Amino acid sequence: MWSITLCCLPVHRATFYFPGSNFMSWSTCFCLFDVLLLSISHAPSSLHINQTQHCKLLTGLVSSQAQLCRSNLELMQTIITAAREVKKTCQKTFSDMRWNCSSIDIPVDAPKYRPDLDRGTREAAFVYALSAATISHTIARACTSGDLRLCSCGPIPAEIPEPGYRWGGCGDNLHYGLIMGSKFSDAPMKMKRAGSHANKLMHLHNSEVGRQALRDALVMKCKCHGVSGSCSIRTCWRGLQDLREIAMDLKTKYLSATKVVHRPMGTRKQLVPKDIDIRPVRENELVYLQSSPDFCAKNDKQGSVGTQDRQCNKTSLGSDSCDLMCCGRGYNPYTEKLVERCHCKYHWCCYVTCKKCERLVERYVCK
Numbered sequence: 001m002w003s004i005t006l007c008c009l010p011v012h013r014a015t016f017y018f019p020g021s022n023f024m025s026w027s028t029c030f031c032l033f034d035v036l037l038l039s040i041s042h043a044p045s046s047l048h049i050n051q052t053q054h055c056k057l058l059t060g061l062v063s064s065q066a067q068l069c070r071s072n073l074e075l076m077q078t079i080i081t082a083a084r085e086v087k088k089t090c091q092k093t094f095s096d097m098r099w100n101c102s103s104i105d106i107p108v109d110a111p112k113y114r115p116d117l118d119r120g121t122r123e124a125a126f127v128y129a130l131s132a133a134t135i136s137h138t139i140a141r142a143c144t145s146g147d148l149r150l151c152s153c154g155p156i157p158a159e160i161p162e163p164g165y166r167w168g169g170c171g172d173n174l175h176y177g178l179i180m181g182s183k184f185s186d187a188p189m190k191m192k193r194a195g196s197h198a199n200k201l202m203h204l205h206n207s208e209v210g211r212q213a214l215r216d217a218l219v220m221k222c223k224c225h226g227v228s229g230s231c232s233i234r235t236c237w238r239g240l241q242d243l244r245e246i247a248m249d250l251k252t253k254y255l256s257a258t259k260v261v262h263r264p265m266g267t268r269k270q271l272v273p274k275d276i277d278i279r280p281v282r283e284n285e286l287v288y289l290q291s292s293p294d295f296c297a298k299n300d301k302q303g304s305v306g307t308q309d310r311q312c313n314k315t316s317l318g319s320d321s322c323d324l325m326c327c328g329r330g331y332n333p334y335t336e337k338l339v340e341r342c343h344c345k346y347h348w349c350c351y352v353t354c355k356k357c358e359r360l361v362e363r364y365v366c367k
């Protein structure tokens, strides 16, 4: 198979990691299909996929993804944008947690897997869901902004709008985003030889949960018109909420994710909740197969970087509190100098002048 041959070539300097694609390790030259990779942070930001040959640089792709790349270069460029977005959003969303998405950051040349992501953990569940949602979100928005030639605005809703409202503007093309997004995201899981059956089911399920969260995030957005902003008429369209909000929704699902086991149900093996296996897995819940470590201490095997030197919040009662973040090891204070704009004055007409004020704040890092 094409992708396997490619996978076992020495790693090119410009190796990219993609959501849902396989991972290469040059120490073993072993193809791990169900490890997921999102980090294209090492990709030069100047890279612009505008020629079919560029698809060869994306060595982590499985064959159907590579085919999609060759047949639709514009779409591929959008997917690269999405992969960067996944990393940024994941790290922002988890900045107050012990596991902070740092495993996405492991450098290309580190011959290591990301055990927290390839073992079928809760963290992997979140990352798969977020990747699937982000790819479809980015494609849907790219349709709206005119970056993709094969799609444009979403359809005008069929319902008749309320008085004072009318459909207009350019809605996000969620339909196209979902079709093309799942085509790309799910490709590695649909391959016969890809990883264990249980892991594939888990990743497919969680990717679908991510896309469902995206469907739920399609909301009505309106713009006011009328005499001097009276808003007597509103033009409305269906638009997607920002990724940050979708990621927060998925984080809530991460916190209440369900542990599942892979066992025969009827004629096939399926994922069923471990504790209450009388009910099937729900469509909107994230599922995982293996428990995670507590991520307190550094443990390469488990994919934990530990929380030493992480900033914590002394007054918070949440997961970023010094107690929880530092796992009871204690913390060290340090002072940080903040420079802020202050004593701002408005001058007629029309500018503002400010002074610079310095302020010392106490911060804490885990021992």
Ligand SMILES: *[C@@H]1O[C@H](CO)[C@@H](O)[C@H](O)[C@H]1NC(C)=O
Pocket (backbone or CB within 6 Å): 046, 047, 048, 050
């Ligand atoms: C491809 O993209 C690069 C980088 O943006 C650009 O310099 C080059 O002119 C583009 N080539 C084509 C054929 O559009």
Ligand SMILES: *[C@@H]1O[C@H](CO)[C@@H](O)[C@H](O)[C@H]1NC(C)=O
Pocket (backbone or CB within 6 Å): 091, 095, 100, 101, 102, 305, 306, 307, 308, 309, 310
């Ligand atoms: C995540 O935590 C690690 C380990 O403490 C730290 O080195 C890294 O800077 C953190 N990453 C982000 C994005 O906060």
Ligand SMILES: *[C@@H]1O[C@H](CO)[C@@H](O)[C@H](O)[C@H]1NC(C)=O
Pocket (backbone or CB within 6 Å): 313, 314, 315, 316, 317
């Ligand atoms: C610490 O937590 C408190 C309470 O949640 C919050 O008001 C404050 O802004 C946080 N401080 C920092 C530096 O994040």
